Amino acid sequence: DVKVTQSSRYLVKRTGEKVFLECVQDMDHENMFWYRQDPGLGLRLIYFSYDVKMKEKGDIPEGYSVSREKKERFSLILESASTNQTSMYLCASSPEYNEQFFGPGTRLTVL
Amino acid sequence: RKEVEQDPGPFNVPEGATVAFNCTYSNSASQSFFWYRQDCRKEPKLLMSVYSSGNEDGRFTAQLNRASQYISLLIRDSKLSDSATYLCVVISNDYKLSFGAGTTVTVRA
Numbered sequence: 109d110v111k112v113t114q115s116s117r118y119l120v121k122r123t124g125e126k127v128f129l130e131c132v133q134d135m136d137h138e139n140m141f142w143y144r145q146d147p148g149l150g151l152r153l154i155y156f157s158y159d160v161k162m163k164e165k166g167d168i169p170e171g172y173s174v175s176r177e178k179k180e181r182f183s184l185i186l187e188s189a190s191t192n193q194t195s196m197y198l199c200a201s202s203p204e205y206n207e208q209f210f211g212p213g214t215r216l217t218v219l
Numbered sequence: 220r221k222e223v224e225q226d227p228g229p230f231n232v233p234e235g236a237t238v239a240f241n242c243t244y245s246n247s248a249s250q251s252f253f254w255y256r257q258d259c260r261k262e263p264k265l266l267m268s269v270y271s272s273g274n275e276d277g278r279f280t281a282q283l284n285r286a287s288q289y290i291s292l293l294i295r296d297s298k299l300s301d302s303a304t305y306l307c308v309v310i311s312n313d314y315k316l317s318f319g320a321g322t323t324v325t326v327r328a
């Protein structure tokens with residue numbers, strides 16, 4: 109079974125803090141994605157990566173950056189967390205542009 | 220206009236009933252379509268792909284209407300375990316992936 113893991117299930121940070129969200133997949137997938145999910149808005153793509161050291165902006169990249177130094181790991185960075193970044197963050201991986209396998213999510217609260 | 224739109228529901232149905240709902244998309248060049256299921260406080264998981272000719276998987280039937288730019292999901296003989304939020308996913312011809320906000324289905328005993 110494909111396994112996608114995320115470093116934390118719940119995280120509470122203060123405004124202005126730097127936040128790292130880590131995602132690891134064990135199926136050698138090329139593509140990895142970061143989404144945030146908010147009520148009524150669904151999943152919105154923040155960034156994605158189709159190869160090591162490659163990254164592409166999604167629909168809402170502002171306030172975020174990413175890092176993919178190894179194929180299995182894709183990190184989302186909030187340089188200076190703000191309250192409007194309180195959300196559920198979901199990481200996903202996929203071998204091609206078809207089925208995506210999601211991690212369990214990280215619920216981030218920024219106070 | 221959102222690229223992918225779904226009726227949020229909720230659709231409250233008794234066990235054994237049939238429930239159906241649609242997902243409309245704005246990009247006529249979209250090439251791939253999927254339905255995902257998301258249980259409360261869980262991650263989305265693929266339910267089924269949607270093929271041009273329509274497809275069935277047990278009690279679930281998915282259809283694509285390219286002329287009217289929507290996909291549909293029909294659930295027959297609803298079970299309590301079908302209660303979830305159903306997300307549609309559309310991939311455009313330039314591989315842009317868009318999720319709908321989800322349709323909530325609640326099956327009651």
